[in-house]
Amino acid sequence: MEYVNPEGLRLDGRRPLEMRQLRAEIGVVSRADGSAVFEMGNTKVIAAVYGPREVQNKSQQINDQAVVRCEYSMANFSTGDRMRKPKHDRRSTEISLVIRQTMEACILTHLMPRSQIDIFVQVLQADGGTRSACINAATLALADAGIPMRDLVTSCAAGYLNSTPLLDLNYVEDSAGGPDVTVGILPKLDKVTLLQMDAKLPMDTFETVMQLAIEGCKAVANYIRELLLENTKQLEFRRGV
Amino acid sequence: MEIDRGDGRKANQLRPVSCTRAVLNRAHGSASWSQGETKVLAAVYGPKAGTKKNENPEKACFEVIWKPKTGQIGKPEKECEMILKRTLQSICILNVHPNTTTSIIIQVVNDDGGLLPCAINAACAALVDAGIPLKHLAVAICCSLAKNGRVLLDPNKSEEQNMKAFVYLAFPNSIQSVLPEGSLQVEGEPMEHGIITSVTHGVMSVDDYLLCLDKGRAASEKLSVFLRSSLK
Amino acid sequence: MAGKRGATPATYSPSLTTAKGKKKPPIFTDDANWVRSDGRHFHQCRPAFLRIATVNSASGSAYAEFGNTKVIVSVFGPRESKKAMMYSDVGRLNCNVSYTTFATPSRGQGSDNKDFSSMLHKALEGAIILESFPKTTVDVFALVLESGGSDLPVIISCASLALADAGIMLYDLVAAVSVSCLGKNLVIDPISEEEVYQEGSFMISCMPSRNEVTQLTVTGEWSTPKISEAMDLCLDACSKLGNIMRSCLKEPLSAPEE
Amino acid sequence: MEVEKELVTPGEVLGLGSDFKAGKGAYFSPDTKTIYASLTGFRSIIPPPIDATDQRPTVEVSGHKAHGAVPEPGSIVIARVTKVMARMASADIMCVGSKSVREKFTGIIRQQDVRATEIDKVEMHASFRPGDIVRALVLSLGDARAYYLSTAKNELGVVSAESAAGGEMVPISWTEMQCPLTGQVEQRKVAKVGA
Amino acid sequence: MVGLSVGEKHFIKGGIEQNLRTDGRKRYTYRPIYVETAVIPQANGSARVKFGATEVIASVKAELGKPSPSYPDKGKVLIHVDCSPTAEPAFEGRGGEELSSELSVALQRCLLGGKSGAGAGIDLSSLSIVEGKICWDLYIEGLVVSSDGNLLDALAAAIKASLSNTALPKVQVSSAASDEQPEVDLSDEEFLQFDTCGIPAIVTLTKVGKHYILDATSEEESQMSSAVSVSVNRQGRICGLTKRGGAGLNPSVIHDMISVAKHLSEQVINKLDSEIAAAEAREEDVP
């Protein structure tokens, strides 16, 4: 299977270092405190944030900071095959945990003690890189909900096929069995908060692939920052200030 | 009339018994008990605070979890859990730690016949190791009935399967009582002749069952001597 | 010789020798004088056998037998709500319907009417004076012993009898009847064969003496006049069923206390 | 004066709202202005008390076993204490009035409801022990999990208790009970046994 | 659920009495309806419908399957609804299961007609390819993204829109004679479009106090005494009816509600068809 043809184009016509088209929308779920849709190419994810609100079961309550809870679920029509997605299979529990830990690191939880923040992420269309799209959507939703954060968290994935590093893999490239490096960074503080890789990679190629993924995250960060500025301008305009 | 058993044992000769205590460091009490090839590991956690849903808060309550060697927990495991729980409840002093739960985990290491008696012995040893107050110890034995009416003690798996019937019995262990006139008399029968638990498999006549009872009692003397020496 | 412990082998039930590819059994022709397979004419319900206080360990219970449809309902409570429940100063109703494995001809079919529990809940909710037992819950559990057709209406009527037997305060009893539409004619209280070939179904549960409808479900294509015809047919069947239920409730009381 | 006994079932009309008042086992439906029965039993009419302003007789349904007893505010209950904590004791309500309940209800006695005098110096462990039988008054429906009980009257409190030695203790004062076997005195909030 | 103070409850009820609801609508006016088709590229047909703040997505997937023995000449249609926790925190984990199964059953009752499939909005026999051997199985999946009341009507509209957007590949049956599985090849150029004029629209009338309202928000739904959902098709025939809510209803009230629903359904069906046509048009110029 030839993922990069001789002219250097990938299956879906992108350059190896080119990201899929980003599209995002804020405030799609009116009843949620904060919500956002994030699209990376065909992968489409919707995230909603409820909170900070009263803790449901007192046993989980922490009295000096907020409890962050997350649930990741996939729509039945999100992937090609139509198999019914049970809510709590191992994969979705693992991804919920990853998203929760990543977001918990960047939310200033000590400002909202004894409260609870719920992040719900629903995958509408899965075409590879769902984990990164979920984190970007969650960041946007948290920003829309006005929850204090150290910095935005943006995430992107990169791979290595036919001995060329590829940025932002789609489903076909993702399931090609090659290595898949998912990176999540705090762009302003320039810190890596999430790094996941499966399969084997020599150290130096890993360096380049990770660097490529970090570039991807920075590009996503710029897009998100512009979007938030645009959104705030509109809010200001609507308030007629 | 000598019956040659597969492994050359006599009719009422038990398989080699070994008991090691405190095998797990995280458990409050633990013991591994093996009779011949059948080996069971028992661990005791507790007494922990709080009682389960519809348990009586005035008495200590026991929870038994039976882990089979392979496969998930099915109906046979649930039955063994219930029998073990009732047996252990009858030998422990319940009103010392009210409103607490003690959980006993039984892990079957290998099953070569007489699994339930081996588990009961292992659980008793683990309870002693955990320092749970007990009225007396329980000693369990399996007696099987051959086609010709002879009683064979402590059969292994193959013997158990092609015997006419077999019965698992649990007795209180015999006590060297301080009182002069021998062990406690309860309406004319020595105390340790009362059966705590009896589960039979296969059809037998009533007199065969009584015969098994006497043979089992005799064997339980030997076992309780072994138990007392191993616990010192 | 112990019973099979592993997965029981795949089995199938030897069904009657039905000729292959028969379209629809001819008995459902559209002419008027056609008689149903069990001899009833269109607007005649099956004989109803009702008895209360059948389960001793329940606060209230009832047994209903409409032809081959046999149902037992027991009511527990009002008792403490589950811990997870929030405080509510109005009583709570909790319903559950389950089938026995031998209720339906083929073994597994019992599980495909999961929504009966929520339908039963909606049918009974309007008839119970919930304010009379604040903060507590009344549990209504139904077990279908044999499924002979129009199971849900029988469950609803039997459940309202069990509630009355348990001494729960009710606005009124609840009687339920269903009608199937086969070709042009409306067939009341259908048996399972008729239900399989119905073009539409109309199930209503109502409070007979207060003349109020608590639950109504219609499937298939109906014109408005046909709906009102079916509605009147069902309402008067419900009032007849209501009287049978009332006599069943009064019978143990009027007889000298045994 | 009892009208001849007539059996009614829930939903049957008992009378018009204008000439009857709805008693126990009956309810008044505002939109149809009639009184319906809500229980199965015998219809009985109670003449109005002479001095009452509203001269309408009350109609009620009686004779049929009402649903199992449910604790309501103001009813006297008998409960068994299960757990005693620093600020409250939890108990399982066994009987409401004289009728036993089919399944237990949970009640709690808060520190401030144990006795009427100097309520903040109440020592819970000196008032109740797990296993005691207590007669108490239902203060309110309480919260989602338990009813709020009170033993703040003389005839409320521990009615029967078992001593450490297992004997049935005898009350000797309103704060002490003595074990007949060992003579040991234990502290309890004792209920004054009625004359 | 929605925590409403007593004052708010009176405000809502009073508003409905005077035919002026909290958001300014009359009793029988809909919230702004927005339809977008082909939102899920991988599905055969999909649509996203917004009724004011309520937003649902429906997708249709067609697969080849074997018809059921009792109805050899008909295809199969399965409807399943899922409530995403994004709509409400209570739908987290297993919370949303009860509501989604209730919605699935109500939709099946209103769109698929009786067990024999007669009078169904979707003509099942048009799904059959080789009688008794192969037919189309339509898997219709609904997802509630944001819930602000009136979910059933929104889902029905979304299903109607997604079916009109569905494209079933043309089917040639190559070896027709042989008895077992005949091979079938799907051409991926020309598609046969689905005729959706027969599909009914669901109109839910929510009774609050004495009056009924249309397209109720979740606050208004929390005040409802009962609600009747009537599914009416273009010819004005009733294809399904479900009464929800606890309180009893007088039969005459039900007849009145059915006639009102019938009268309103024409207005709704036309509005929906125009929205779907607009969405299809929008879809053409932005591929």
Next chain:
Amino acid sequence: MAAASGSNLSSEMEVDAFRRLFPLRFHERHLLQSIRPDGRTLGKARDTTIALGAVTSANGSALTKIGCTTMLAAIKLEVMTPTAESPDEGCIAIDFHMPPICSPIVRPGRPAEAAPVLAKQLSDTITSSGVIDLKELSLVGGKAAWMAYLDIYCLDADGSLFDAALLSAVAAFSHLRIPVVSLNDEGRIVLVSEDNGGGKLEKEPVNKEKRKLKLDSLPFSLTCILHKNYILADPTAEEESIMETLVTVVLDSSSQLVSLYKPGGPVPAHTSAIQDCVALTRQRLKELQKILNGAISDMEVD
């Protein structure tokens, strides 16, 4: 006796409240005069009735009531391909269900934990008692045999569930009728409907007429409670919950001991107690056989 000194308290409390608060004392006062709260003597079992053929859609069914404890057993026959190592033997799958209607303790979500234990006990007892000869369930050696699904439902749980369940299973087996079947061309077993029994038959039916199962040693059981030196036969649920030592003796019609089941319990069972229990069971065996034969005879009549 401790109860006497507490009399000032219990005298003014109603019997019903006293029974709920001090159940053990309440029962022991009755045992002093060797009667039980429901008026029975210690060794007497509750009145038992058996109704055969309660479920029309099953091949064999029975409804049994011992006092208030009610059990409904139904057997459905399905065709299976027998296993390689026992080609000419059918098979029995026994399952015991406690639906939420039978007792307040069972909730729809959480099944009672006694149900799997009883199911295992029942299948052990029925298979080891040899009441059914599996060879009778064979149809076509190696190719087809009967699989008997025996499902027992507890409709009302008021003590000694095992006795009522075993009695209903035995009654269901004695009511079982194996239908007339034949092998059709595709190798599937299909029912031959009675009316066209004589009509054209592609295959001659495998077994001629609707035959009964040959049942030899029928097992019957009695559960007793050991409390101090009393033996209470056929306990109710309340007695079982207070005095926890249960002994279940199962004898078959040729009075062989099928099973003696004593799962622990505070009171140890001495040999004399065991013999008394076996004697009570023998006497109970005769009663149950009479009731079962009565039920079978009046079923043959109608």
